[in-house]
Amino acid sequence: MLTVTVCAAQPARTNPFHGSAEHIDAGRATFRIYCSPCHGIRAAGGDGPDLTRGIYEAGDSDANLFNVISDGVPGSEMSAFGGRMNNNSIWRIVAYLRSVTQDEPPDIPGDASRGRQIYQGKGGCSSCHRIAGKGGRLGPDLSRAGRTLGLARLRESVIAPNENITSGFDKVTVVTTTDGTIQGRQINIDNFSAQLMDSQEQIHSYLREEVRSIESERTSLMPSYAAVLSASELDDLLAYLVSLRGE
Ligand code: HEC
Ligand code: HEC
Structure with a gap:
């Protein structure tokens, strides 16, 4: 009896809905309501990270995904959804995310090491941003920007900073x-x-x-780089920003 009770309180470790079209559709619908404002309508990232890469800081297993959705990421905008939806709803979202995961990393044509030179040199980015403890403080820390921001949001930050001001940096x-x-x-x-x-x-x-x-x-203290960087320099810079994934 006791074992049964304990098991019942714990969510399953494997996704009961994996690969089921019907449940994936339900997961997609829930995702659109609760998650797309931050993670994008196709889960490819917005203010929150791209969830289609199949690589997660929380860990790559279904159970890891379940836990991070249920418990949230303390100290970030990612809140705990465990109190707002039941285990099955969370598993359906996990099934949906698996169905849209690309095996390939996003196709970024740029070169990250050239991007780093632009960041430090021509772009002057480090005068306002910190990476791994080095740089200015007027703008947000970018040490984990490649994890926490999707590619579209990174691009927008650089070429149209007024579009979406990071909260707390007005x-x-x-x-x-x-x-x-x-x-x-x-x-x-x-x-x-x-x-x-x-x-x-x-x-x-x-x-x-x-x-x-x-x-x-509602304007940014950050200048727009739309007219400063060439298209290929922007690609290089984005490849570098995407590579910033913390320790
Ligand atoms: C208010 C914005 C916001 C909403 C709404 C939101 N998230 Fe997040 N989410 C984030 C941010 C920001 C992070 C990155 C947290 C960090 O690591 O600092 C994140 C992280 C995650 C991660 C972990 C990614 C990793 O690499 O470990 C998953 C999975 C995730 N969110 C799924 C969801 C799901 C599913 C929903 C809807 C039920 C949701 N999120 C709703 C902002 C949001
Ligand atoms: C004069 C200071 C300044 C410079 C120079 C600067 N930024 Fe910013 N940056 C900011 C501020 C302030 C914000 C927050 C307001 C906003 O969202 O625009 C910001 C926001 C960002 C964000 C969004 C971060 C987040 O967590 O939402 C990214 C990405 C970014 N900057 C990258 C860059 C890159 C790359 C460069 C160089 C090409 C650069 N910045 C140059 C001040 C600066």
């Missing part, structure tokens, strides 16, 4: 009674004070009475 303009006008990335703004980081990475902090106005713009 550009704000604060007019102060003490220091004139300061522009930078918002660190914290509430009813009592405002903190921001300017392009020199200086942190400025003002009390409410020192602030004349605060304007938050």
Whole structure:
């Protein structure tokens, strides 16, 4: 009896719906509702990672996928879905993801080592971004960008940064009674004070009475590289960004 109870509380380790067309369709429908806003309508990535590559940081088995969907990734936008859907729904999503997995890695024509030179040289990217602890802080850390962002989102970030501002990195303009006008990335703004980081990475902090106005713009502090990089340089840079997968 006891063994049965324990087993019943644990999800199966193998996917009961693997390869079943009917369940894959159901999984696709659930995915569209809950997951596509971040992972893209075809699971190929959006603000969240591409899930069609068959390589997952969480581990590549069906059980690993089940667990990460159920438990989420702490400290990221990937929340736990275990409380919102039952085990069978999660398994159907896993079956769907397996059905769209490409065996080949995404076809990126660029050359990652040339891309790295562009990143460090012509692009000047490291003045604002950190990779493995090195670089600037005005923009987000890119150490894991190849895992956490899909190719389409990476491309868009470089050529059209205003399209999709990473949350927490809004550009704000604060007019102060003490220091004139300061522009930078918002660190914290509430009813009592405002903190921001300017392009020199200086942190400025003002009390409410020192602030004349605060304007938050939906524009990026990052310049667009659409006119700066050639098509082949952009491919090289993207190949490099996709290769950034943390340790
Ligand atoms: C609000 C945005 C968002 C939503 C909604 C979302 N995810 Fe995620 N997901 C992410 C992000 C961001 C990550 C990367 C987390 C990290 O590693 O930092 C992620 C990671 C994952 C991973 C792990 C990938 C890996 O390489 O280990 C899987 C699998 C996954 N999501 C599946 C799903 C499924 C299935 C749903 C819907 C039930 C879903 N996600 C909904 C943003 C989201
Ligand atoms: C002047 C500073 C600056 C420079 C230079 C810069 N960026 Fe950015 N970048 C930012 C800021 C700020 C953001 C966050 C706002 C946004 O989403 O546009 C950002 C966002 C990004 C993102 C999205 C990250 C995420 O987690 O959502 C990527 C990818 C990126 N930059 C890559 C690059 C690359 C590649 C270069 C060089 C070709 C570059 N950046 C140059 C400031 C910069």
